[in-house]
Amino acid sequence: MTARITAILFVLIPLAFILYLATYIVQEGEQAVITQFGKPVAYVTEPGLKFRIPLVQAVQRMEKRLLPWDGAPENMQTRDKKRIYVDCWARWKVSDLSKFYTTLRTERGGQKILDDNIDSGVRNVVAKHNLIDLVRTTNEKLMYESDELESTGINRDVVKTGRERIENEILMTLKADLMDQYGIELVDVHIKRVNYDDQVKATVYGRMRSEREMVARLFESEAEEERNRIKGLTQKELDTIDGKMKQKAAEIRGKADAEVIQLTAEAYGRNPEFFVFLKKLEVYKAAMKSDTNLILSTDNELLSLLKSMDELPRRKENAEVEE
Structure with a gap:
């Protein structure tokens, strides 16, 4: 057993x-x-x-699942002659195992062939488009843009293709060749980052400063306009107040002059001789100053009051003799 x-x-x-x-x-x-x-x-x-x-x-x-690919940033030139660094990532998978193994053998070989092909494809597509198409998708207003910036009349770059279409163009350019030659199915390609070259950075920052300076000048102009408007309203109000004050003063002065004239007329009506006497005194006061020399004839009207003053003592003596 x-x-x-x-x-x-x-x-x-x-x-x-x-x-x-x-x-x-x-x-x-x-x-x-x-x-x-x-x-x-x-x-x-x-x-x-x-x-x-x-x-x-x-x-x-x-x-058999999707595999990641992440490339290094590459320096390339856009259609509008701007030097930029473009960093891309992609997703791929082995669809034709027989072709893939025959040509590349390993996944590392697939990563290497993607390095060469995607870099070349991105470079060719980027060269066909302007910088604005790589950094924007639509012409919608950006959050940092203001109505003042638009009112300055600055010509904005117009998006003709957009980032999404460029990424799709890169994918379509590479997809067929990779499948036919290596059995690789390129599923997705995206631009992860676009960084400016140092020379382009200086140009971009200079343009940003110029735009903000234009907005600042616009604010200063609006502030000056508002200041002049406020000063105009203030001066207008002051002129209105001054006009009303002068009108009121003239009315008060007119009433006072009217009362003076009325009182003078009443006084003249009561004793015309006294009024004439006062007027003569005013004339004497104005004419006979300490530094004034007058040459008058004896029958001059100005001397009539002095003559009458000289005759008063005589009249008084005659009156006493008669008594």
Whole structure:
């Protein structure tokens, strides 16, 4: 009995080992190339338990899912002669396993061929478009742009193609060739970053400063216009107040003059001789100053009052004699 069990085990263990070597599992998201003495003899694209000739055939596993590609920034020139650095990323997968393995062998070989092809394709497409198409997708107003900036009349660069269409153009340019030559399906290509060359940076920053200076001058002009408007309104209000004040003063002065005239007329009506007397005194006061010399005849009207003043003592003496 023991010898029988030993014999069975002696047979089963090598069979199990051979069965282990003859089977392999392709995981979900994987595909495999079966090589025999280094040459591909079978391509497995479906997951599950598979069989091979042990010790003769080998299994080369490869990803069936999307693989990342991230390139280094490359210096290139746009259609409008601007030097820029363009950094791209892509997603790809092995669609034709037979062609891919025959030409490139490994995923590392696929990454290398993508380095060369995507760099060349991006360079050719970028050379056909202006810088504005690489950095913008539409002509919609940017958040930092203001109504004042638009009112300055600055000519804005117009987006004719846009970044999304350029990325799609790059994809379409490379996709067919990569599939036909290497069995690579290029699924997506995107521009990750666009950085300006130092010379272009100076030009861009200079333009930004110029635009902001124009906006600043516009604000200054509007402020000066508003200041003049406020000063005009203030002066107009002051002139209105001054006019009303002068009108009121004239009315008050007119009323006072009217009252003076009325009182003078009443006084003149009561005693005309006294009024004439006062007028003569005013004339004397104005004419006979300390530095004034007058040469008058004896019958001059100005002397009539002085004569009358000289006759008063005589009249008084005559009156006393008569008494």
